[in-house]
Amino acid sequence: MKEVTLKQIAENLGISITTVSKALKDYPDVSKKTKALVKKEAKKLHYKPNVFAVNLRTKESKTVGLIIPEVVHHFFSSVINGIIEQAEKKGYLVIILQSNESYKLEKKQIDLLISKRVDGIMISLANKTVDISHLKRVKELEIPLLMFDKISKMIDCSKVVINDREAAYAATKHLIDTGCKRIAHFRGALLPQNSIDRFLGYKKALEDHGLKYDSSLVYICENVDYNDGINAAKQLLEDHDDVDGIFTITDLAAIGAISVFNEKGIRVPDDISIMGFSNWFVSSAITPSLSTVDQPGYEMGKVAFKQLYKEMKARRKHEDFEPRTIVLETKLIKRNST
Template identity: 40%
Template sequence: MSEKRKLTLKDIGRELGISVSTVSRALKEHPDIAQETIKLVKDYAETHNYVPNLLAVNFRKNRTFNIGLIVPELVHHFFSTVISGAIFEANRQGYNLMVSQSNDILKDEILACKAMLNSSVDGLLISISNETDDGAHLLEFLNEGKPVVQFDKITDKLPTPKVIVDDFDGAYSAVKHLIDEGYTKIAHLRGRKEVKNSSERCDGYLKAIQDHNLKTDPSWVKDCLKITDQEGYDFTKELMESENPPNAIFCITDLVALGALRYLKEFGYEIPKDVGIIGFSNWMLSRVSTPQLSTVEQHGFQIGMDATSLLLEMIKNNDVENLKTVEIKTELVIRESSELSKVKQAK
């Protein structure tokens, strides 16, 4: 037998004068096989660099041991931490993770889903795009018996389990912090109205304002469609140049908040003395901005781990009907951009 050709169970059986089934069971240390035979087979396999044919094993199990993950954007601090958590949990359980992005565009998300299906993934993790509504294209996975778990950005119109953060409470805590610091005119740069986590954060903002008997001006709530730093810059310019400017801004994400900071610094506002700013996500950039940005931690790594663990449990149980929702609590991270009380104490 040529050593260049990959060694098979049949080769081992022929060389040792035993059946293929005996070789297979010996490698798995089956209790029906004598220890002497197990040692003989394992020693031969090790000496001749035998590598199991995982493709054939997986085919017999009707699994590829690959799962898919689709996010709106790969180069994004929050989603990169989610991906890291997902890879960690997938590898821990013997699975590989195939990653793609939708660019927050429905058409691209549909193409990514088709690619995942064509790659025969065993299941899918997805944070839907801003353009996705009912997620009908994701039903193709369920129809083929492949479970889907949504995380972060989700739609309630799709019958799948979900792993989310408590966006309402995170936003409420952020705005309450601004109020406790002494800010009374708080604006909100929100996301799209039709996106669930954006709506939850806006609801948390409004409830905190209401509970503390403050008033808000409808013109203080701006809709960011692309969730960019430029929108943060442009909307902050509109707010501060209006007849009734706010003295604090709660932003849908840290990226938007960094755009707001850029405008305020460029036009000479003192932060947090003149205007307080708080974001959402706890990007790495929020820790190195000047001033450092207050924010809300979403625990992306934990989301990735929990979503993957849930998906793999469904795969093992052949379960596509699970509707469980896992909600992860956020954590308020207070930094310089909103600590008005420290400025007052320093006087």
Template identity: 40%
Template sequence: MKKKEVTIYDLAKELNFSPSTVSRALNNHKSIGKKTTKEIHKAAQRLGYRPNSIAASLRSNKSKTIGILIARINSPFMSTLISGIEDTARKANYNVLISQSNESYENEVNNAKALYDSRVGGVIVSLAMETVDTSHFKQFLDKNIPVVFVDRVPKEFNSYRVVIDNYAAGYRATKHLIDQGCTRIAHFAGSQHVNVYNMRKKGYIDALTENGIELDEKLIISLKTMSSTEGWEATEKLLGMSNPPDGIFSSNDSAAVSAIRCAKERGVKIPEELAIIGFNDDPVASIVEPSLSTISHPARRMGEISALRILEHSKENLGTSVSEITMLDTKVVVRNSSKRNP
């Protein structure tokens, strides 16, 4: 036989307090004395009372839960981002719900609806590679539920954004290869409707132009998902040219690591004949041989700030017209895959 759930009214009867006193004590309201609060919490634990967060969310139309909607959980960048969100949320007694789109627009739309139906108090989103239309997030704003876009963000959407300066990072990565003596620098570019890849490519092009290197469009290889397989195939294509590149700037580390492995298999010396730099500073960057130069990406800090935006919005009861961009800086992490000069 299923055991009956203990309610606030059961606690009130057991302790001879009013239900309202019990409720306030369980929520640590300062109008209730410390001794009474401690007594009620102790009794709640002894009797097996569980707060009904669903009922609370139905009353307020939102819960103390932050929804996270990202492309892939198994990405080192994303897992570190989630860690920053979760730690910040936990300190404020918020929970998190995590869903992944696997780079699919359709999955993203369905996951957004599921989070909305769960009455989350806010949602943090990094867009799928396929996503162009972001109208499925309007349902949150219509209910004054804050939306924070992080890393991959839409061009036009009235909300919070937490990003890095991808243009400056792309410029620095390319300039680093130029400083090492590279004159034919290839670029692994992601989907150009995605802000991060578009701005990294612009930084790459401007670094070449401003340093007197003519742009060769054949050296720009577009990758759909920036996977390791695509990185290998792109490297094979580049090394098969009659005039191959002497440098590669990859928009992520996965493709860059494949470039190192492919080049080594073909007997190309790294960095003497081919200098390579990636992006994100994933753990694999320091493990691969030679170690991969890359661009640092403050994933954890981006997660912390994203969660804080949700918490601040809810605490101050701000309106839906809030639009704020937080931009964090990056730096070049120089390792053996590109280091020609001391």
């Protein structure tokens, strides 16, 4: 049971490999008759081109690499979904790697993708990534690169993001609009741009609406998860008794906080309003359902691949390409926690 190759078909038909190859790709210098013959024989033998040979010859793998901090994460898995769907449509496959928020791993994975000769790389940076020489290298090798969600401003490449600052501003403003006077913020780690921007949006909203910014109302949720939310909420209850609103960097932290308040008999939103971020679909399932900002993960993945695709196409044709930054719309979702 040997593999079917162009050679095989050529021999069967008594013509050259060249002609077979060209016939299958509809080159204009092959007669209709020969084309028909070749295609028939190819179909009969179930001919499938050997991608390894094609790759070698064309220097393309029709594969892109994707590096994200965490796979088990509603937002990122939505992005993955958007990416692989779009990629498949365009005939590309996606290799997924997880940096676990580690800079070292991220760097290693970039090397891995380069050595695998993917046609493009999409990445959402690890929180701990500050050195970006590994990404510079990608640019030097002229491998199309796209960053999404967690990006670095130091790299000139296409980007897909939301306007974290504006979204956080809107979220905080919503709390103010519903009557909150003293609003705390559960923020993320200090480094990531997202975390900074959401914090700045929060701060600006306060200042624009005559509420004084108080740094003692800002709590850091290092891992931005459920337990962080629990701990921050407990700490908050110890530190302050006059807080009537919280804006959290992520739904998970908000849910953690809500569970604390539920337990202690503090009513949400009567005693304290809570605003999440991301619109993780569980937010609508908890009691009370969580007001939040919708962060379009699936859409982001889709747009991101489309943009990368454009760049890969340009590169193939040796055209030059102008990187773009695409900002996606977020949406304020009002539910029962505010």
